[in-house]
Amino acid sequence: MELVINEIKRTSSATPEASLLSVLRDEFDLTGTKYGCGEGQCGACTVLIDGKAVRSCRTTIGSLQGKVVTTIEGLEKNGRLHPVQEAYLQADVFQCGYCASGMVMSTVALLKNNASPTEEQIKSFMNGNMCRCGTYPFILKAIQEAATKV
Amino acid sequence: MEPKEKMLAHSAPESEFVTKGVNGINRRRFFKLLGSGLAVILVLDDTLSLATPNKKGVAIGKVPEDQIGAWLHIGENNIITVFTGKVEVGQNIRTSLAQIVAEELMVPVTAIKMIMGDTDLVPFDAGTFGSRSTPAMGSKLRKTALTAREALLDLAAQAFKKEKNSLKIADGKITDPLTRKSFSYGQLTKGEQLIQTIKDEGLGHPVEQWKIAGTSVPKVNGRDFLTGKHKYVSDHTLPGMLYGKILRPPAFGATLTAVDLSGARAINGVVAVHEENFVGVAAPDLPTAIKAIAAIKAQWQTTDQPSRADIFSYLKKNASEGNNSRNSGTIKGDIKVGLASANKTLQQTYQIDYIAHAPMEPRAALAKWEKGKLTVWTGTQRPFGVQSDLAREFNLKEEQVRVIMPDTGSAYGGKHSGEAALEAARLAKVAQKTVKLTWTREEEFTWAYFRPAGVIEVSSGVKNDGTITAWEFHNYNAGPSGIQTPYAVANQHIQYHPVNSPLKQGSYRGLASTANIFVQESQINDLAQLLDQDPLAFRLKNLKEPRLRNVFEAAAASFGWGKSKPAKDHGFGIGGGTEKGGFTATCAEVAIDRSTGVVKVIRVATAFECGAIINPRHLDNQILGAVVQGLGGALFEAIHFENGKIINPKFAQYRVPRFKDMPAIQIIQLNRQDLPSAGAGEAPIVGIAPAIRNAIADATGLRLTTLPLAPQGLLAYLK
Structure with a gap:
């Protein structure tokens, strides 16, 4: 099965029912996308599919024909971080960082559709991304900062 | 009571370290890895029968391993490497301990490399818990760094033939202000074999004058956490490794009464393991491992257990x-x-x-057996505790077990143990291949503590x-x-x-x-x-x-x-x-x-x-x-x-x-x-x-x- 991931065509030998998360991690070694729950509840596995934030643990690769997948590894261009990554880096919000990839990908998707979200819109959109270290208020600030840069 | 601490500064000939080992394997690896230079070893107890300190040296070989609290190495390449048994689980202790060392050695934080939680490389540490890293390890590393600074100043004073206190120290260099000549730390330690004991009386920089400690230094390697580059245990792979999966009992306290592994073993590439209550498989990929577990027929005997509805009367009774x-x-x-x-x-x-800790990264481990030595990578707050658990389980000496703890996806006190490491090691031993085991969220909620x-x-x-x-x-x-x-x-x-x-x-x-x-x-x-x-x-x-x-x-x-x-x-x-x-x-x-x-x-x-x-x-x-x-x-x-x-x-x-x-x-x-x-x-x-x-x-x-x-x-x- 052919997949377009981070602008590169790749062929997966997994069955169409295989989850995108397992294919990314175990077949293509794109381990920036994390397993957190496998039930679409925590957001650690968030990737972009055609620019929209999607939980890769609940996405089968069979559903991806003709679609474009972007993972955390695909945001940096020529050694330059995406403005959302840069905003998080400057804000220095993360503790264990396990949720970071998912937070960044959700933020990219959020700001793509809404360049200047309100605080309530950010909370609502990001509610599916868990940070057990609990730095939500600082993440929120980083998102507001990113909104000024994207 | 905290043990009394005493400092020793060492740059011993490698041969001495090898033959008289404080901790043979560790020390040998340590110098092999880092080359000669200045090593400072912090000894926890000065009541030990250390040889009398003198200009030529002490018998470091007499220092028992568990009396070494920390060590630090300054190489000819100017790299300052700090070794500690503390681990990073998101509290950003990697950053703050580096700040403490950088403060006293007067170098930028980026000059410090922290080696943490690798039982082959770092001195023994009971674990990262009880909010002890900053007060206990922080003060040990401060003293270690201070000792190194003094030793470097001594070397510089000799080199310049000047009084120690006439020299200036900044940015990893010691300068003679009169001649404006300077030596980097690496230049000073090059070829030197300094052996010296130093009393525990060095004073750190006064807090009001802190330049690096006390400031908001960003998370060390922070960028890697935002690009997906940082490898958590569950992200690691090794060539030829298998994926493990465990058959979980239907309830706590259940006993396995019968098991039929033939269904799992019929699947290509699957190794199935049954030892008492432990049943697990290793397979070339995770879907196959999941399929193999499903193909196992097992019977369990369960016993009545308390439920939440009656827990409070149970506890009282x-x-x-x-x-x-x-x-x-x-x-x-x-x-x-x-x-x-x-x-x-x-x-x-x-x-x-x-309540549950629910760390975002569930328990995970990779286990590799090689020439009778077991190496595991696992997320634990107690690498040495897991080392000793594994040694006991497999009847090995502790030095035959190496536990490596990459910076982990949080713990909150919930990762004092090494369940996944033990399980992966059991599977790997039978499979005779490296095995990686990652718990599911349900397993983390159920089988942790x-x-x-x-x-x-x-x-x-x-x-x-x-x-x-x-x-x-x-x-x-x-x-x-x-x-x-x-x-x-x-x-x-x-x-x-x-x-x-x-x-x-x-x-x-x-x-x-x-x-x-x-x-x-x-x-x-x-x-x-x-x-x-x-x-x-x-x-x-x-x-x-x-x-x-x-x-x-x-x-x-x-x-x-x-x-x-x-x-x-x-x-x-x-x-x-x-x-x-x-x-x-x-x-x-x-x-x-x-x-x-x-x-x-x-x-x-x-x-x-x-x-x-x-x-x-x-x-x-x-x-x-x-x-x-x-x-x-x-x-x-x-x-x-x-x-x-x-x-x-x-x-x-x-x-x-x-x-x-x-x-x-x-x-x-x-x-x-x-x-x-x-x-x-x-x-x-x-x-x-x-x-x-x-x-x-x-x-x-x-x-x-x-x-x-x-x-x-x-x-x-x-x-």
């Missing part, structure tokens, strides 16, 4: 007197006299649920003037941390009663102080209410400890304690305490919707004081993280279990705080530069639950006595 346990009890004065002399008395019983549940009974009395006369406090199973009252009470009877818990229980952020201080601060609040006194004023009347008074006053001032509430059905609450050398108080405002019973936490102010602050930005993160985690335990977290099964082992069923649950949170750091730095990861969790509970009491008059407080809302209580 099965409690021991607890007189033998450490730090578990206080008897002062006479409770009967205290209660008799009170104008008002109050007895309440509190119930605390089991929990913060203890508990019953706490308090009987207390007050005089009309606000004097607390009696404080009887019995804690069943919740644990002894934070059980002592900071309030001045003449008549006290405090006792922790251990219970053989039906669920596996263990450490947690702040340990039992999350339960004990919740109860203490709830009861204190209600005593103040009985007297119609302001809860803050009542506390201050009975509190002597100035550091605790300070945080209560600071939180109250920032919060606007005593100001009028913005609307009807809003309440203010306060709570705080001291734990692990940190002092904290939290004020909270809640709003109650009487038609739905929903409690909304509107805003929170938390003041925290832990001595001299090493990294203000990261301290903010730790305080905030503790408050948010405490919010979950206060409002909705609880493990539901029935007859040996966890019935909410998913994030859809076990609710943790999310963006929408966030109140406005204000953090007040009190920087006491005159006091030694204490840890900060735990103590700030203790104020939030009682503050919310007391705010609910303020708004409604309800005295809630459970944690979580009211996960279904207040409707049932308000009617």
Whole structure:
């Protein structure tokens, strides 16, 4: 099965029912996308599919024909971080960082559709991304900062 | 008692290290890895029969391994490598320990390389818990760095033929200001074989003059966490490795009575393992491993187990007197006299649920056997503990086991153990291939361990003037941390009663102080209410400890304690305490919707004081993280279990705080530069639950006595 991931065509030998998360991690070694729950509840596995934030643990690769997948590894261009990554880096919000990839990908998707979200819109959109270290208020600030840069 | 520390500076010939090894394997690897240079080894106890220090050297070989507290190496390439058994689980200790070393060696943080939690490379360490990394390891590394600095100055003085104190030290160089000639640390240590003992009398830079410590240095390798480059254990792969999967029993305490592995073994590439109650498989990929587990036929015998519905009566019924346990009890004065002399008395019983740490990265391990040596990569707060568990399990010497702990996806006290490492090692041993095992979220919720549940009974009395006369406090199973009252009470009877818990229980952020201080601060609040006194004023009347008074006053001032509430059905609450050398108080405002019973936490102010602050930005993160985690335990977290099964082992069923649950949170750091730095990861969790509970009491008059407080809302209580 052919997949377009981070602008590169790749062929997966997994069955169409295989989850995108397992294919990314175990077949293509794109381990920036994390397993957190496998039930679409925590957001650690968030990737972009055609620019929209999607939980890769609940996405089968069979559903991806003709679609474009972007993972955390695909945001940096020529050694330059995406403005959302840069905003998080400057804000220095993360503790264990396990949720970071998912937070960044959700933020990219959020700001793509809404360049200047309100605080309530950010909370609502990001509610599916868990940070057990609990730095939500600082993440929120980083998102507001990113909104000024994207 | 902390062992007395003594410094030794060493740059011994490699041959000596190899032959006389403090810790043969470790030291050999250490020098092989780093080359010659200056090594500073911190020895914990100066009462040892170390050879008499002299100019030529000491017999380092006589120092037992467990007496080495830390070491540091400065190579010819100017790289400063610090070795510590502490581990990074998101508390950003990698950054703050590097800051402490950089401060004393007067180099940028980027010049420091921290080697952490690798049992082959670092000196023994009991583990990363109890908020000890900053006060204990921080001070050890400070002394180690100071010793290195002095040794470098000695070398430079010799090289320049100048007095030591005439030289300038900055940016990893020592300069003679007269000639403007300078040597880098690497140049100074090149070819040198310095052996010297140094007394433990070096003074670090005065806190007021800190340039690197005390500043918000960003997270070391922070960029790698934002690009997906950082490899957590569960991200690691090794050539030819297999994926492991374990057959889990249907309930706790189940015994395997029959098993048929033929279905699994019929699948190409699958290795199936059965040893007593342990059944698992290793397969070339995870889907195959899952299929193989499903193909195993097993019969289990289960036994009746307590359920959540009867847990509190179970704990009470099965409690021991607890007189033998450490730090578990206080008897002062006479409770009967205290209660008799009170104008008002109050007895309440509190119930605390089991809760889960739910780290974002579930347990994971890779295990590799090679020439009789076992190497595991796993996320644990106790690499040496896991090393010793593995050595015992497989009948190996400890040096035949290497545990490596890459920076891990959080722990919160929940990763003191090495279950996944043990399981992966068992599979790998039979499969004769490297095995990687990652627990599922359900496994993490079920087969890890929990913060203890508990019953706490308090009987207390007050005089009309606000004097607390009696404080009887019995804690069943919740644990002894934070059980002592900071309030001045003449008549006290405090006792922790251990219970053989039906669920596996263990450490947690702040340990039992999350339960004990919740109860203490709830009861204190209600005593103040009985007297119609302001809860803050009542506390201050009975509190002597100035550091605790300070945080209560600071939180109250920032919060606007005593100001009028913005609307009807809003309440203010306060709570705080001291734990692990940190002092904290939290004020909270809640709003109650009487038609739905929903409690909304509107805003929170938390003041925290832990001595001299090493990294203000990261301290903010730790305080905030503790408050948010405490919010979950206060409002909705609880493990539901029935007859040996966890019935909410998913994030859809076990609710943790999310963006929408966030109140406005204000953090007040009190920087006491005159006091030694204490840890900060735990103590700030203790104020939030009682503050919310007391705010609910303020708004409604309800005295809630459970944690979580009211996960279904207040409707049932308000009617």
